[in-house]
Amino acid sequence: MRQRLAILDDYQAVAYQYAPWDDLADDGIDVTVFTEPFAGDQETVAALRDFDAVMAMRERTVFDAARLGNLPRLKLLVTTGMANAAIDLAAAKDLGITVCGTGGSPDAAPELTWALLLAFARKVPFEDNRLRAGHWQSTVGFELSGKTLGVLGLGRIGSKVAGYGQAFGMDVIAWSPNLTEETAAAAGARKVGKEALFREADVVSVHVRLSERSRGLVGEDELRLLGPYGVLVNTSRGPVVDEAALLRGLNDGWFGGAALDVYDVEPLPADHPLLTAPRTVLTPHLGYVTSQSYARFYGEAFEDVRAWAQGVPLRVISA
Numbered sequence: 001m002r003q004r005l006a007i008l009d010d011y012q013a014v015a016y017q018y019a020p021w022d023d024l025a026d027d028g029i030d031v032t033v034f035t036e037p038f039a040g041d042q043e044t045v046a047a048l049r050d051f052d053a054v055m056a057m058r059e060r061t062v063f064d065a066a067r068l069g070n071l072p073r074l075k076l077l078v079t080t081g082m083a084n085a086a087i088d089l090a091a092a093k094d095l096g097i098t099v100c101g102t103g104g105s106p107d108a109a110p111e112l113t114w115a116l117l118l119a120f121a122r123k124v125p126f127e128d129n130r131l132r133a134g135h136w137q138s139t140v141g142f143e144l145s146g147k148t149l150g151v152l153g154l155g156r157i158g159s160k161v162a163g164y165g166q167a168f169g170m171d172v173i174a175w176s177p178n179l180t181e182e183t184a185a186a187a188g189a190r191k192v193g194k195e196a197l198f199r200e201a202d203v204v205s206v207h208v209r210l211s212e213r214s215r216g217l218v219g220e221d222e223l224r225l226l227g228p229y230g231v232l233v234n235t236s237r238g239p240v241v242d243e244a245a246l247l248r249g250l251n252d253g254w255f256g257g258a259a260l261d262v263y264d265v266e267p268l269p270a271d272h273p274l275l276t277a278p279r280t281v282l283t284p285h286l287g288y289v290t291s292q293s294y295a296r297f298y299g300e301a302f303e304d305v306r307a308w309a310q311g312v313p314l315r316v317i318s319a
Contacts, residue, residue, distance in 0.1 A: 150201025
């Protein structure tokens with residue numbers, strides 16, 4: 001009996017550009033690509049009920065215990081990256097579903113972080129639109145040199161962002177729950193408390209993994225500490241920041257503005273209030289969307305599926 005693989009959330013319809021999926025036919029696997037997100041749980045389950053394997057692109061589709069329990073044929077779940085907060089690994093293990101991962105790009109998200117910050121500082125989206133409409137020099141931006149960058153989460157991505165800050169002549173401070181002074185110093189940053197990070201920084205960039213402990217980590221108190229000129233950059237995960245507080249702060253002017261790549265609900269609904277909130281630069285979760293990143297994601301996902309089909313699964317996260 002042939003097996004079926006679903007490739008999910010290929011929004012740009014590029015999966016076949018980065019891996020030879022049709023070659024899996026030799027392993028008895030038929031491939032179906034989904035280019036649109038599912039509307040909800042019922043649609044997701046109905047679409048995937050008859051698949052033996054699924055490739056998920058980051059956290060675009062949730063696989064919680066209830067959803068996994070309603071996919072009786074599912075035996076392999078491949079996620080891009082080696083961590084995915086949208087997958088209930090314990091439930092997958094209980095149901096006998098092997099979960100495998102891939103490597104990723106160490107540079108894509110840090111570079112997008114800096115692109116967002118520069119775009120905000122120099123009003124690039126606004127000025128681009130104004131120039132195309134026939135106007136010239138409408139705003140006055142600000143320089144990053146001499147300002148203080150606060151890095152919330154000084155891991156692999158946060159450390160790269162800290163390095164960019166130093167290259168731009170910024171003073172870099174950092175906080176995370178388990179950060180040591182030695183680790184901070186090795187990344188060219190000064191360890192401070194969480195409150196001090198938001199009070200002292202001109203820009204705070206968020207780089208913590210989403211978990212129950214980090215959900216809502218940035219709330220009204222932190223945003224008020226940023227002050228009327230402070231900028232929040234979030235390329236981590238939307239729920240790390242309290243979205244309701246974020247919207248109130250933008251509309252009421254508690255802090256200077258936000259440059260965002262991630263949101264509580266993705267894709268962001270067309271009527272979402274963030275789209276009309278003042279002092280924002282927004283991108284549609286582009287942090288990992290580069291040709292180099294996709295080559296590794298899709299290429300290694302292909303390897304994971306083929307290895308599983310041959311009985312020797314690769315890069316196993318849970319089994």
